[in-house]
Structures are given as structure tokens and as C-alpha cells.
Amino acid sequence: MPNANAATSAAPLDSLADRYRATRTLTSGLLDQLSEADATLQSMEDASPAKWHLGHTNWFFETFLLRDHKPGYELYDERWPFVFNSYYEAEGVRIARFSRGMLSRPTVEQIGEWREVIDEAMSSMLDDPRFAPLIELGIAHEQQHQELLLTDIKHALFRNPLAPAMYENAPSRVAPPQARDWHQHPGGIALIGHDGANMDGDFAYDNEGPQHQVLLTPFALAPNLVTNAEWQQFVDDGGYANPLLWLSDGWAWVNREKIAAPLYWYEDEQFTHTGWTKRDPNAPVTHISYFEADAFATWAGQRLPTEFEWEAAAQSSDPASGNQLDGAHAPLPLGGSGLFGDCWQFTRSAYGPYPRFSCANGAIGEYNGKFMSGQFVLRGASCATPRGHSRSTYRNFFYPHQRWQFTGLRLAKDI
Amino acid sequence: MPNANAATSAAPLDSLADRYRATRTLTSGLLDQLSEADATLQSMEDASPAKWHLGHTNWFFETFLLRDHKPGYELYDERWPFVFNSYYEAEGVRIARFSRGMLSRPTVEQIGEWREVIDEAMSSMLDDPRFAPLIELGIAHEQQHQELLLTDIKHALFRNPLAPAMYENAPSRVAPPQARDWHQHPGGIALIGHDGANMDGDFAYDNEGPQHQVLLTPFALAPNLVTNAEWQQFVDDGGYANPLLWLSDGWAWVNREKIAAPLYWYEDEQFTHTGWTKRDPNAPVTHISYFEADAFATWAGQRLPTEFEWEAAAQSSDPASGNQLDGAHAPLPLGGSGLFGDCWQFTRSAYGPYPRFSCANGAIGEYNGKFMSGQFVLRGASCATPRGHSRSTYRNFFYPHQRWQFTGLRLAKDI
């Protein structure tokens, strides 16, 4: 979702053009791993076809850069904005009940041709500083969709009983996490959020600001992510059958959906981008919902951190560290030891506006604050997050029942 | 659905082999009109992907001929029966919520290779009279799926706002139907249904028998199908807004689904296998539900025929006449003048068992009578029915709200 704003960017312009091209290339590369039919699959409402991600990210540049700012630019195909715009209202009987999963056409190749046309048209704008903020936004937007593409196709392949793989070789096994000290924090006033003007001109979404002070009480953050082995203990201890561990809505969800394990678990295996594989006990648990994360923390006698605690602890970490996405053509590794990478980490903070937050103007700003009800904030970055996309102030958010993303947890406690 | 039995067949054996090959070729030919992604689409629960039809019809021969009767035959792929069998119960978490629309793999080409293996293995059985009844059944089964493939893909392409076409050239326009006399029938005892042993050995499904006597009162059957122009009058007269014309369940359906026209109508156009085209007023109306057919008949001051009346009137007609499917590579024409072809015709007869009907034994027989609740019988044949598949005793059946088949109506009245 492009909950993005046009933050100031002072990154070197040659680097912007380079990053534009690298991002575009990575998206196309992901499609190389998929057949035409794979790229058309939509397995549920929450997910979109890979092909749609390919087109939608292109629509973004065509619309907000070329259509809005390039004199004389004419749309490549006037009908395509309708199918590749993520937000629209029903427009009459003819297209009623359109779902993205029906896009057998245009083909991936046809969308690829469109992308080439856009890249060509964009080339003269990449060096113009007036457009840098919007281009930064377009890059960040496309990176978000790279991650969604990976999690959406994983879910679609999972629902095929033949369990096809996107990649051939499974990642290697992970060593047990080292016993390390918890991250201690003394509490006090912490500076939270992103302030474009004072942070080396890095790009940030509008929901990361304004920067503001938050009063923290002393706390500690676990040094490692919760692992599959630890989660198995929770399962074995009857965690999914004990209502005292669950939020009321979570307990209703567990019973309604007959949830008894993380998504993609089956016996001692796990479905991955390389198909069904034996589960690695030392790897971090992934594909859990907020409800599950909260129940686990309660069972463990701890709690989830707030997003402010997480951010305060992460300010000294390198957000480009850990297992994150480096390319299109290899399996996704797991098993890191830092605050970033592997999986997004649930916080107990509901997703809401920071003090004095206001939406950006115009079409881009339409979507900024509109998701601020009913969702929870996740922090960090996952193995499917393009490296360079995340930062300590980054706020990801999902509904408490959703779990098709690479979601995991890191415990916290009061000290 | 293979609601079929193993009726006796005395057709010449060379013809059986020929018909086997022709049927198999026609199925493959239909796939030639579709891309890999087209063939993977499933637009609703009632429909299946073209690719699935391709595999399922092959599964039928592999299972009931080769597996059951060919010594030493080994399954081509042990996992495929699961995905290409139309009836199965959930088998645990791993394949929970499988839907046929997730079959991006295997590819059409891979299924085609499987079909070649099956054809090769079948070749030695085609001349063996012991297997003729089952092979006849397999051919009939595959023909049914050819029609379903055409109606299913039509629905899927319709739900793409870009409205792709399966065929390039629209059929030519139709002349107005001629004014002709109604088919008069004096009533009395009619012989209804199929008796394999006494009907030249023609194949029939078990639900067409036993042959039995039915007492008819005098009636007349309209000489022509109801046309688009006549249906437009119904629409213009407020037919969809007048509860007095509708069955109670139909009125609930109209309001719940906001139905105001046949499926695929939009303004003065109609969606077809060649895309959106201007509607032909002289062509028969198609893609209506039983509820709509019944409401129209009430509005017209007539009624729908019973299936017995239709059959008695059709006994002297050639079931291979009219607009039916002759090949895979041309658009589907409409606008005939006989009892067969163009579209299936709703009768007011609920689908039930004939006197002394009983199911066939074994796996094939499992499905014979199990659909005998809540559905209505349609008679005739449509432009998508492979020519040679239908006969005067043939009983098609659908739920009263379904309308993605080529369904239309022919009025009847008491005399």
C-alpha cells in the first residue's frame, strides 16, 4: 500500500538513477522465476498476482511522474490504469466483480514492454532534482511490492497440493542462537520518528513523522527472535487450546479458523519458496499473527515491546544488516542475530498517528492516514525486504489476524 | 459431472476408436485457443480452469480404463489423481483450502504429455468390445467437459475488465425467426426415456432410464426459442421489478444479486467468446436462470414445458441438427430453428429419478443419483455441445439460479 509521502531527499542524484534502475531490475527478476500462470494467481483477497505487482509499480511511475509532470506524455494504454490502480470504486455492471486474479491478459511480456517504455520515458527525469522526492517514493513503493510479491506468490503456491517451488535449493540449516544478554534500556525521554530535514536527507514515509519525544520506562528487549523450537514448546504445552493465553478476538479467531500452528506448518515440515522442507528448529518462527505473538508472550511470562521501545533499542543498529533481500534469483535465508532481517517483529502498539501528523496533499497523500484503525505496528525488516528499504523509524502494519507476511516476534520485559 | 453409467454399446468398433480420437483432439484443440494463464483461471466455485478439464478427462481414462483394467499399468504421476479427481474430501492441513484455480502447475504442455501417454496406452483397448461401454462413457464424459470448458472460460474472460476474446471473428447476424405453427401434441401415453437394449445400442446415461410410460395431457410447444428482442420487451415492461411474476426463491435471488438482465448483457451489448459485441435481437436469448425463464413464461401468459412434453415432441427430430459444436477453432454460431442446438431449454421438471431407476455399481455409479435434489432438467443441446453428444432422452440439469451455461427457453401451453 503506498502510504507514502513526498519527503525531501538529498541523496546524490547519480545514486538515485542507479537505485531506480536496480529496483526496476529486481522486480523483473522476480518475475523470471515464475511462469505466466504462476504470475496470474491470486490466492486470497489480501494477496495480488505477481503480474499485477509488476504492472501496479509501473502504473505508479506512469501516473505520478510521467502523466503529472512530463509535458506531452500520453498514456501507454488508457485501459490499464483501471486494472493496475490499487484503489478504485466499482464502475458499473460491465466490470462488476472484477478480481485481480482474472488477469490472464495482459501477459507478463506485454507488461514488460510497458515497463521498458516507462523506463525510457523516465530516463530524462532521473537527474532532475525537482522529481527526486517522487522518484524516491516510487522506488520505496516498488520495494514494498517486491516483498508483497514474494509473500503473495508463496501463499498461492502453498495452495497447490503439488507444492511447486519458486526456487530450487533450500537455504542451509541454522546454528542455534547464541545465549546473549538482553538489550537493556534505562527509560527516559527518547526521540522517536523521522525528521527528513535533519537526518541526512534519507527518505521516509509520512507516517514515520513528525519526530517527537516519548517517555519510556526501563525495559529490556530479547537478544534473539523466538525460534521454531521455542514455538514448538508453546504448541506442545497446549498453547493453542488455552483461552487464558489469548486476547478475546484472538481466541475467537483460533476457534473460527481452527488455528493450531503457524501458517505453513504441517507435521514437522514447513512450506517455503523452495517447497515443503523439514522445519529448522533454530530458525526464527515466521508467519504468525499478532494474536499468536501476543499469546506466546503471555505464555512465556513476557510481553511484546512497544514500537517506541523497539525503535529506541534499534537506533544504534545498522538497518541494512541481517538477512534481507539482495536479489531475485536465490532462496530467502533465515537465522540472523541482529534487530533487522529475518522477519518483521510485532509490537503491542496499535498503528496510529504521531502527534501533529498530517497527510500529504494530493493523490499521493490520500492514502497516508487512512489505515490508522485496527492494525498493529511491526518493526525491523524481513528476509523478503529489499535491503536498503527499511530503517529504525520504519512502521509496517497489519491486522492482528494476518500472517502471510514474514512475521515473527522478539520478547520484551519491564526492568 | 460424470453422472454416467456403463450402458451397453453396440456401435461399430472402428467408429468407437475414431470417435475416441476425435474427441481427444477436440479437447486439445480448445486449449490451443488459450494461453497458459487463461487455462489456469477459475472465476467462481461453479467453474473449473480449462487446464483442469484437460487433466480431469484424462484422469477418467487413466482411472476407470487403465488402472482398473490394464494389467501392469502404473499411474503416470501418483499425485495427479488428487488434483484431477472431481470429488474428494479434505485430506488434512497441507491441502486445506485447495481450489482448482491455484493450478499454475502442471502446465498445459505437461498435461498434454500425460494425455499422449494415456492415448498410447489406450490404443490397444479401443478395439476390445469388453471395454466399449466404459470407453463410450469416457467419450461422453469428455464431451460434457468440452462444453463446460467453453462456458467456464467465457465467464473467466468476462470478469477481466479488458475483456479478452477466445476467438477473433464474431458470428454473423441472424435473420428474424420465421412465424411457424406451434408443435401440437394430442396427449396420451408417451414412451419416455432410453432403453439401451432396444435403441440400436446407443449410449445413454443411467439417469435417462429406465424407459417408461408417461401420461400426457394435450399441449403445444413453441416453434422457436425466445429471442433477445422478446426478452428486451420483458425487461422494458419491468419484468425484473414485478414480484408477481417470480417464484419466491427467484424474487429473493433477483433482489439479493441485483439481477436486472441476463448474464453477459450490458447496455446493448453482450459478452461472447469473441469479446463484447452488439446484441443480435433475432438470436435466442441465452445465459438465463430457471428463475428468469419461469418469470418470462408467466409474463408471456404461457409456461415452460415438462421434460416429458419436450421429449415427446423431440422424438422425431434429429438430435445432431442445429447449431452445435463442430470444432475447436471457430466462434459459436446462434440462430437455429429446430429443437436441438443454440441453447439448452429449461423445463419445469425437477430433476429426479425415473420409476425403477437404480444406480450403477462401483465408483462410476457413485455419482449417478446423487444430484437429484433442488435442480431442474434442461433439454436439447447448445452451440457448445459437441455434435453427436445429445439425444432426445438426454437430461441436463442445473440449479435454478445458475446461468453461466448456454441456457434459454422455449414456451409451452395447454391445448
Next chain:
Amino acid sequence: MPNANAATSAAPLDSLADRYRATRTLTSGLLDQLSEADATLQSMEDASPAKWHLGHTNWFFETFLLRDHKPGYELYDERWPFVFNSYYEAEGVRIARFSRGMLSRPTVEQIGEWREVIDEAMSSMLDDPRFAPLIELGIAHEQQHQELLLTDIKHALFRNPLAPAMYENAPSRVAPPQARDWHQHPGGIALIGHDGANMDGDFAYDNEGPQHQVLLTPFALAPNLVTNAEWQQFVDDGGYANPLLWLSDGWAWVNREKIAAPLYWYEDEQFTHTGWTKRDPNAPVTHISYFEADAFATWAGQRLPTEFEWEAAAQSSDPASGNQLDGAHAPLPLGGSGLFGDCWQFTRSAYGPYPRFSCANGAIGEYNGKFMSGQFVLRGASCATPRGHSRSTYRNFFYPHQRWQFTGLRLAKDI
């Protein structure tokens, strides 16, 4: 539902007035067994509050007799037709989502006062032969609602964990059914349906005519209803878990609704109008759906009769015999030996129009044929049917999943 017409009635007029008064008294008597709150309960969409039945049957006479035919009559309360008419369309926001279960007011006493006013106004019309057909219809309509009142309140009391009783004393136990010969029928042409003019002027609903000939094949009808003990064998034999016994829609229903026994069964008890009681093995099974009845018959190696077979067999039976409703103040007995009484018997006949059937004119006729899709015919009469209401031509009908009526089965077979 008042699927009734204005058939000719030549019954003696004094008897008509007597029957009017007796029917009205019985309805009021049923309410005497219920508290104000009991009478307000609506346990599901299919059911209505007892209070509503009380008002609706009164509305019928006020509307179709007094309003339409009594000069100068003014409605008792102009707002009441809206809440006591069974069919209406939504009329704006104010009353959106009205359900009958919200009628805490008017009170039973207030409706009783209305009934007295109607009875007084009706008194001068009861002797006028012009109104006899409509009054007959009103009586039959009220009798239908007496049965519905009893089955609806049974369901509502069942859903209260405290299981309150409507009557105090449970019926006495039943002796095992005697071994008797099946009713044999030689087949041939049978005269089916009701012809008012030639049948001693008895009242009948329009769906029972026109009288017509039907060709039957030889068959036999079981002498006894299926009992609880026999049904227990079906349960013990895994009947509810064997898909081969079930219609396709029935199997889906069993799994979706987790059906494993007749409605109101729990362990070895059964919920009745006198509360939970030990189940009587010799009593006929009741509260089963068509799906269950059909599965049982398949399991037993028999079948359900057609409605024509049942009627042909029942023409020599006294429809006023057997366990039927004789008053408001005693429990409902079970365990008869004739074709009428105890429970309605499912037939395999879908509910449809007889040849040359057409609806009555006017508001009363609006509802005659509108239920002729998706339902099955039941014949006989139940312990909750007011004695005198049923006859051999009577066609009751319900959807195949419904089972809150006193529904049971009698097996049939071909001979």
C-alpha cells in the same frame, strides 16, 4: 404460508360457523400454555413467534373478509397489517431489519382483544354462503399456523438451556409396531388430486388440483413409519458418516452443519413439548430432513414413495384418523399405525404444479404457485396437525434441509 385458494365449499353453513369458532378457540388455547415472553420468542428465520401467529391469522380475516367485503369496516389499527402480514418488502430506514422476534408489543392480551373485535365483526358473515369459500380458506390457514406455532415454540424452548416445557405430562410409552404386510399396489392409472366440484364440496388448496390421471408402476408401501429404534441402527451403522448414502447436497449439509442425529436428539433423550425425555424406541422418528430420510431409505435398500404412490395408497384411509391435534391443553401423542397422524411423511416428489394448474386471482392467489422450486412434498398429517385439516390429496412441502416440523418417513419399494 397461505398457499391457498378459494375453492368451492358446500359444507353445511352452521357447521362452518361452528368450525370457525372452534378453530379460533384452539388458537387462543395454545397461547394459554405460554407466557408473554414465550409468545414473543423467534428462534430462527424459519420460525415465527406464537404471538405473531395469533395476530397473523387474525389479520387474514380482517383483510380478506372484513376489509374486502364488509361495507364500512375500518381497520382496528392501521399499523398492525404491516407487522402481521407475512409478506412485505422493506419500507425505508425506519423499519429496516425488523424481525418478528422484536414484537414485545403488542401484548398477547392486546392481540386477543383485536381477535374478539374481529370475531364479533365476522359473526354476521359466517352464515352468508357468498363468503363460505373465503372463510373455509381462513380456517385452513389458521389451522396451518396452529401447527407452525407448535413447531416454532418447540424450537424456541429447545434453545433455552433450561429446557422449559409447554406441557407438564409426557405422553405414555408406545408399544412396538406390529409386523404387518406392506400395502401392495398393482400400478396402472390412478386418479390424483382434488376436484372440488365432485368431492362432496370439501375444501382443498389450489395446489391439490386439477385432478388428473397418473400412470403408476407396481409398488408397495411400508405398513409402519420408521421408528427411533430403526433410526438408531442407521446411526450406529455410521449412516451419517458414509457419503455413499447421501445426496450430494445432503452430504454438504451434513458436513457444514455437523449433523449426526435427528433434531432434538441428545444421547438417549429427546426434546419435546414436555421438555427432555427418554427417547421411546418404538415411537416413529421425527424431525428429520429430506436429506436424512433419503439417506436412510438408501441405507435400508428401499426408497421413498412418490407423492402419487402415497396418495393412491391413502385414498381408502380416513384422513381424520391417527394421532392428530385435538386440543390445546394436552401433550402431543405419538405411535399410530395408519397412514395419517404422528408425522408428515417425505416423498421423493419435488413440489411442482399439476397439469393445467393455474393460480387463483387476486391477492390470495399471489402466493399459490410461488413456492414451486427446490422443495419436496410431504404427505399425511402429524400429531400437531389439527384433526380435520388434512386429506389424502393434501400436499405439504419443505426444503430438503428443514426439519423443525414433525417430519418422518415411510419406506416404499418396487414390486
Next chain:
Amino acid sequence: MPNANAATSAAPLDSLADRYRATRTLTSGLLDQLSEADATLQSMEDASPAKWHLGHTNWFFETFLLRDHKPGYELYDERWPFVFNSYYEAEGVRIARFSRGMLSRPTVEQIGEWREVIDEAMSSMLDDPRFAPLIELGIAHEQQHQELLLTDIKHALFRNPLAPAMYENAPSRVAPPQARDWHQHPGGIALIGHDGANMDGDFAYDNEGPQHQVLLTPFALAPNLVTNAEWQQFVDDGGYANPLLWLSDGWAWVNREKIAAPLYWYEDEQFTHTGWTKRDPNAPVTHISYFEADAFATWAGQRLPTEFEWEAAAQSSDPASGNQLDGAHAPLPLGGSGLFGDCWQFTRSAYGPYPRFSCANGAIGEYNGKFMSGQFVLRGASCATPRGHSRSTYRNFFYPHQRWQFTGLRLAKDI
């Protein structure tokens, strides 16, 4: 919901016994306004019958005081805890699908007798300081249910097209709110939440603590609640049709539920406990959802306050001021000028745990934190809140689509 804990209470013990009796009397008094059938109505899942509230509040004292702490106490009726406990899991077929709306029995009178027994048994405990905290909790719990009883029965009466009234005389009209200055707050560290030990021993729920510091930025709070007249401007300006004003989930809700006005609005009238009345433009708007409150604030160019801002502003106000519930026998007035009374005020704060919050032990504590997902905090008190129940730290909470409570809004802005 009893999201309560056992906070210390040092209130004078005679006052506790008095308050116990006054609370019990008020509950009974509310039932005096309702018929037996009124008291049985349940209009939706969110609501409960008045009779159930009567029993449930009694169950609380029987369970947590008498059963747990009174030696030798025996349950009044062993079956009643099941129906009057608000939380339980399904317990087998017999009571499957129990809904509270089926409780025609026991009667209000029978529950009243139970209450007398409980009051008698409680009398000796009211002066024992060991039980004071639990009794305080029981009183607070019963007061919460008094408010729910009033809003639940309002919804039930609304769904009756005859619109019965609970009270006879409508409240008098309200004068236009005075133009007053906004409440200015300079920001800085505020002390938020309740600390039993240091706050004169007042009772508080556990979710109001621990007391802690929060850093606020300067803000202002509107002096008046938004009125019906102001809301009408929002409606007239197309507020319900403009997606730019709404949260994403809110816009989906508006369209799915066809929302175009506050609950209980119809043309220029409003449904109240005294039936339909002309809407008072000067009265505060009530019965709006969070989605509507947020959209209104956006439309008005302002925002909703956080719960911390509201609390900081309200610390100097008398929580017992304003229009709150003083008795059972009079209509509910509206139109106050302070921070408390009239209606609960939505904040933009999601309902979550305060730092170092932990649940109470035992059965009472089971429910403390389990609602902390997906809901928003409301502050203040409404015309249906028993006077004395609320305080500045009180946290009410509901889902963002719910609006059958007396919910309204007070705008805030940054300064």
C-alpha cells in the same frame, strides 16, 4: 464486560452498604419500566436482554462473593450460572446455539426472587472490610450493566416497527450551546491513570493503571460536544459520500452497511427511550461510530483528542457533574456543558495496556486485558451512566463500527 480488578477501596463502610443497596434498587427499577417480553428481547449479538443483565449482575455477587467467600453457601440454582455467566464455551449438542434472546424463562419475577436471596445473603458481608474491594467491583460491574441495559433495550424497541417507548415524556428541548473558549493545554509531562493507594482509596478498574507519566504536546479541546445541527451540516455537505474523509475500514463499513446518518436518525426525527421524537438541533449528536467521529473531525479540519489529552484536561472537572443517570423512572436528558455527561467521547487512542500493566489474579482477572485489540477508548460519561460510576481516569472502549451506546465527540486541535 467485567474488565475489572480488585482495587483497594477505603471508602467508608456504611457508605459501601448504602451504595450496594442503591445500585441494586436502581437495576430493579429499570426492569419496572419493561414488560416480561420487553425484558426478554435480544436485538443483536452485541446486545443482551434486560432480564439477562438482571441475572448476570446477581450472578456476579453470588459467584465471586458468596460462592467464593461465604462458608456453607449453596448455589440458588445450579443451572443458572450457565445462562447468566457472560463467558463460556459451547458445552455439547444440547445447548448448542443457545442465544441469550431465548430466555423467556426464568421470569423477571423469578430472577427478582433470586436477587432478594442474594441481597439477604450479602447483608452480613457488606460491613466486612475484607470484602470491600470485591463489593466495590460488583457495584461498578452492575453499574456498567445498567448502562448497557438502557442502550440494549433502546436498540430492541427501535427494531419494532410500532416503536414502543420505555418512558412516557420526552426530555425538554435544549438551548444552543454557548460560545466558549477552547480548553488550552500547554503540553509537557502529565500524570495519567489511577493509583489506588494514593487517590483517596477510590475504586478503579485495573486498566486505569498503573499511573504513569505521558509527554503531551500543546493542544486545545473544544468546549462543547458536537451537536445534531453541526452533524446535519456534515450530512448536507456529502460527508457520508466522500471517501477522502474516511478511514479505509470506515469507508468499507459505510458502503457495506449503507450508512448515511447516525443510528436512530430518520428524516428529522430520532428514536429515543420515549419513542420517535423530533430531533433537537442543539443537543449533542449521539450514537455515532468511531469511523463517523473520525470522518467528522477530518471534515471539520480538526481531530479527535488522545485519551491522554482528554484526561489531562478533565482532571479538574467533577466527574459527577453533567447529565448522568440518577434514577430508573425518568427519561434521559441531554444538553450539558461540561466534560462529563451526555455522551461518551471518542478518542483517537487505541485501547491498549498502560506501561507495566498486568492482569489481576484469578477468575476476575481473566478478563482484564483480553479486549486490548481493535478497540478505541472513549472518555467521559453519558446520560445513561449511573452518576458516581465514572472518573477522569475511566477508560471505556468499543470497536470502531459500534454505535448503539450513547457515543459522541468533542473536537481537539494542535496549538
